[in-house]
Amino acid sequence: MNAYRAKPLRYPWPPVLYAAAMLAAVSLGRLAPISVAQSQGLIPWLAGGALIVVAVSLDIWAMKTLIERQTAVLPHRCSSHLVTCGPFRYTRNPTYLGYTIMMVGFGLIMLNPWFFILASASVALTTAFAIRNEELHLLSRFGFEFERYCRATSRWI
Structure with missing residues (x-):
């Protein structure tokens, strides 16, 4: 049996990473x-606050969509359905995109450039160690349907 078919990750670490x-x-x-x-x-406080509201809304929308489609919300669980509606129409990783937008928002509020630097590092690490495994999981479970989805929808934005 394909190791990625059972579940993509052993631990739901992207939220911990962020x-x-x-x-x-x-x-x-x-x-x-x-x-x-x-x-x-x-101005920076309002812009940062707006980004945080957008990020939280995106995360809630993504989780609501996954729950409505009766599939796994946490990244270490096996997906039972390929979800391509809701925020997944626009990005394959709306929760991780939300986490990144939230970091940028906090960086603006606190006027702390380290948030921008570490948000970029988090994107790179999440892509390398979590998203690629999640995509292999979805490919092994849904095959051509997932490949078609990948061609139509970008990984981040």
């Missing part, structure tokens, strides 16, 4: 701050 990246950004912002020009007033 949480660790956020904590590291806060810590690095205090220990090794990168100076940025202070912005006028509420």
Whole structure:
């Protein structure tokens, strides 16, 4: 039996990776701050807050869509259905995209460039170690249907 057919990951680590990246950004912002020009007033705070609202909404929409289609929400569980509706029409990884947007939002609110740097690193690590395994899982479970979906929908945006 194909190892990816049973489940894509042993542990649902992408949310943990993003949480660790956020904590590291806060810590690095205090220990090794990168100076940025202070912005006028509420603009970065409002932009960051708006991005966080978008990110949370995207995550909730993605989870709601997965639950409605009666398939796994957590990335270490076996998928029972290929979901191509809801936010999955626009991106194959809306929850991870939401986590990334949230990090950018917090970076704007805190005026901390480490959030942007570590968000980029989180995207690279999540793609290399989680998304590729998840895609192999979906390919082994849904074959041509998943290949067609990949051709029509981008991985991130």
